[in-house]
Amino acid sequence: MQSFGTSPADSLDEELDGIRHLLQLLKQEQTQLVAANVDGLPALTEQKARIVATMSDLARVRHSALATAGFTAAEEGMRAWVKTPAATAATGKSWAELLTLAQAGKDLNRTNGLLIARHMARNQGALNVLQGGAQGASLYGRDGQTTNHAGGRRLVIG
Secondary structure, three states: OOOOOOOOOOOHHHHHHHHHHHHHHHHHHHHHHHOOOOOOHHHHHHHHHHHHHHHHHHHHHHHHHHHHOOOOOOHHHHHHHOOOOOOOHHHHHHHHHHHHHHHHHHHHHHHHHHHHHHHHHHHHHHHHHHOOOOOOOEEEOOOOOEEEOOOOOOOOOO
């Protein structure tokens, strides 16, 4: 992360780069989830976490600059600041783009969360079948002996 001055606009370009990269990762994640290819998800999750941490740091810098300039250290403060003479038209445009991309990221993340929930439900159903969700299913226990999960006493065969 670069060193920034005192203008709330100083980190906007880096924030835009970060959100664009995050959107690419979210799209990759969605592609893998749709294809049920979960092997690459941990690496994507690590990359997303690093980007989100960097973006949080950048937002803190922006919020600090807003507070120093006498504005609320939040989105509302930035909305008000971009309307002042201190902000250029390009800054207002960058801020609007950042908000639009952030909303797209939220939408992608929500969709990916739904896909993950669907995979988890499918996996849980498969585990239930394997663990004896069916009445009277016999499985092998940790000791290698057959067990009956339908209730009653434990059977030892052999």
